[in-house]
Amino acid sequence: MIAESEIGLKIQDTCVGHILDGNTYPEALQRIITTLANKNEELHTFIDTLTHSLSGVKENSTQVVSDLEEEFDTLYSILDEMKESMTNAIKQEQAKKSHELQNQLSQSTSALESAEELLEFANNALHIQNEEEFSKAAKQIKDRVTMAPAFRVTMKPKATPTMTHLMVDFSQERQLLQNLRFLPVPRAPEIEVQECSVVDNEVSVVWKMPVEDSKIDHYILEYRKTNHQGLPRVKDEHTWEVVDNIKTTEYTLSGLKFDSKYMNIRIRACNKAAAGDYSDPVTLETRAFNFGLDSSSSHLNLKVDEGGVEWDPQGGKGQESKFKGKENKGSAHLTNLKNMTRSGTPSPKRLSVTRSPAGRGGRDRFTGESYTVLGDTAIDSGQHYWEVTALKDCKSYSLGVAYRNLGKFDQLGKTSSTWCVHINNWLQNSFAAKHNNKAKTLDVSVPERIGVYCDMDGGQLSFYNAENKQLLHTFKTKFSQPVVPAFMVWCGGLTLLTGLQVPSAVRSFQKTENGLGGSSSSINSMVQ
Template structure:
């Protein structure tokens, strides 16, 4: 018992020693963090003092400049007033002189006329009266002779000094602050397979000098501050004057994260991050790969089984199997998240998926390790890869198949696009670029590519991840439900 007690006593002592050492380590670490925090706060206080002194000096400088501008403008306007006064008085003096001259002439005529009226000699009266009448007639013929033109607007009463607008501006003087953060309007943003047009609004539009757009590929990192500080990965578009911008040359089917920075002389502020996505890579059916018994539409979006189709030359990339009437898309995809749909029409025998370039062209897709497909054989739906098949549930009325290739996250999913129902997801460790593949045994199918990823697809990958891992475990063996099904090639 004593040995037992001694043993456990020693163990207890070691435990408490270890606990104390851990606590001490944590306290030392915490103390160091507090000291660092205090040092930063002291540094900020010192910086506040420096910045305050700088701003106060700048305030005095700016106000002195305003006072000097007002003094100069006062002097200029005073000179203009004096010059206008001299000019107007000169004109008025000339008008007064003209009036005085006319008055003297008029007075002389009046005196001469009065003297003529007193003349008693009729002959001399007639001669004098005729002379006076002619002079009066000549004088009154022009109003400017007797009554000179007087400009009543020369009184300088139509001049005004109104600085009310400037006074309001001066009363509103304040220190300039960085503009409020702009807001990215995701509902207004648009995208194609290689462009995104970003729209934003700003409450301080009139105080913003310019905007700066920053973007990078979104990797799923949720710590935006850490992501933002990793400056090496960001693309920057500076000096934007409008509230929108179109970024070109982006990767198709890729999610990007965007910031908009509003800038003026006082500083800048960033918007909240916005995650925007380019549309899927558009593609068409590649005629060089189409089976000789397939007819493609002129736009290479529809393929139809046609036994009477013109004979085509054999090429290594052409599907050539007796039961694999297939065609491939004209693109190879090695990144991004892409969604396309297939209009199945009345076809009841098809296989749709993706494959490596090396996948055999003389057998059904999914029968080898280089291809993955969702397939229908009459009333049975299945997924197939590396020759292994598994039944899946789907509606017999399935008319629109959605295909989601998430290359970056190693998955290939299939959906009933009409009912938004998830059918199956392959978890694939992609090693090479893949190409969309399409096979039919009857009727026709049509492809719709370059589509945005639908909302019902966005949240399904994580929800079905555990289920799909279990299903992939089943796919490692032949499905017992398909034993003896030789019709499906």
Template structure:
């Protein structure tokens, strides 16, 4: 640290010398400009004065001639000659160059004084100050807010701080540990620069970890201060992935999306035949069909014993819901012939379809032959007289027995189930000849929570379906 202080001190001294040298250069340039201006003004005013002196000399010469003519006239004895001479004198006086001497001179006595005022420059030089390193801000956890997939961070500077703050810089990263940041974290720091003011809202987040750690520092135009003490905020949200190990064989599933694949089942049959053929010593590529590559799938820890089959084109989430409230959203391909989303018990059978058993609740969209949008449970369906949104939000309150579906864009409620859940739930989805994408790690929107509280004392319009 001592070595760093010495190096920084030497660097600052060098910068100071450079700054003063630049000031000297500026003053020299200013001096040259002022000298040139003074010389130009002196030459211009001297030229004007010389012209005025020449005019005065000519006027005096004309006046002498006029006086001589007047003396000759006074000595004239003839009346006619005197009148004629007087008329000539009158014309000469009227047109005499001396008449111009009554006009205001272009160069006056006041204009002979030149002045240079350095008051403003001197004041600027005297006001030059070093910019000190800004003090360390302090984050106020009690005033910070985590809501609606955003984090509002509030901080303050020490009292009496006057270091010409230009902007603030925030660094944040996700973590699964509630305490102070660890030396080896999986997530890197993310940086936000150029923040004005002592409050900032980070929006549009997806919380795939339990906490977020923040730190902030102040910056002036020369240097940045130290980071504040890190503050870790809890970011409660429901995060899950699609369980590729339990999906129907005609679904190609990635982490958060699924697509119906008509060849999926045939590929599986081909692979089974290839395996049997290899057991009998047959070549795996005796026919073109045996060379078809199967879609990439995540290995199932259960060996596929819970895989859906037949017309149950279903895939489940990999995280149970057994407490509290949660929310997620789904965007589906509008050209899908059939699509459903909801929740189900783990006991849903391989051949069961969502909404056709007492163990599942869902909204079902049918685009095949005739478009219908229904709420299904226990093999009962109720047609919904609402427009089908492109993105649907799902709200589940396990303890209070609410399962609500919303238009994710304007948060209009589409339908609500009331039920007494007796087993943990899993997010459930079905798609036929189409695809969908799931957005998880989302918090329950404030407006949705308000609507649910408002409706918690009223009966569900679909009580007959639960």
């Protein structure tokens, strides 16, 4: 933005330039006009911003007043309800006391009338001259006095006239109301790093308020994946994700894929008025094994995508035609027809079309009956875990690990550089662990999802039922070079789930098994 003084200097400089060189005047004038036009546009934009802000102030203040009136209306409503309730209590007490006193008054009036009547009768008896009549009257008076209600009436009121014990002292409440102030902005929470945990692809976060604040309505948690250790960067390739309306001072993020090394986390507290400042952010480590499939290694009958691999009987035909020529299409088509099974799917034993080499860093694609694809990330150390799910119609598949130098015709489990479990649902069902062309039948049902645990440092490859973490099989070996995940698919497909930590149940099982000296491994493993 250029000030007016700067524009004046430019005009002055332009005039001088015009005097010195007449050719520069049009260009300088054009620059001034352009500057003025830009300034004009900036002013228009600034005026629009001010107008929008004024409108926002009016709208927000109206909303705030409305919210405040609503709060006071709620308070008035509560006071009215309390007043009505207490008034009803007084009326009920009044009715009760009035009824009791009215009954006493009625009884006493009746007793008084009876007593006055008896007294009049007694006075009249005193004037009786006849002795016999006088004795008779005296006896009647005696009997009536004995039964007179005046002698049975309680002379103490059953209720007091005072009602002051039903009064209410609002002095404290009045003082509280007089001390009403606008809610302050909540303080920033403090994340208790020692209480936070990262287990089983769940991040549990615990925090506290520096000062107890009963006015806190809820908390907002924000998290962001990152590959940078330490304090969060202002700009990062990932955006903040928001979890709102948390009512407690702890929260667990679940169902996460750990496809970054770390996670930034921050918390802010909110009351009904405003959201407070963010807590000091923390960075938690979320390392896990992430990999994809190396499409350049894939057999041409396999279709690879980000989430897995699928059998494609039509795959590679375009590449074949480039090398075989159009004249060979008919014969190739007849050959494929002969090799079709009754179900219309080529048999893995008979479909063996020579593929053109497609180099992958100095090696060819898998070809022949090796319907294989490798992972694109090598494992050279540490413990890693991933899971594999087969599609319902998958007839034959294998999963495990292999060295990268696998030959293009090699099949998983049939070489000394591959370890896998193989599932066959075609013609007959089988489930076996394979290595170096040796197979061990696994006498368990095939789970829907299989977990693969690779301990490169400990020389161990284990397969688990991913649902209940039941051990299916363990290979014990000493890997002489890095390995990569490896998969074979025929007629069907596999989906991969990566970015997983080693499950705590698997870690516990491995610790227990290693603590037993490997006794269970001798049963469930084939040693290289």
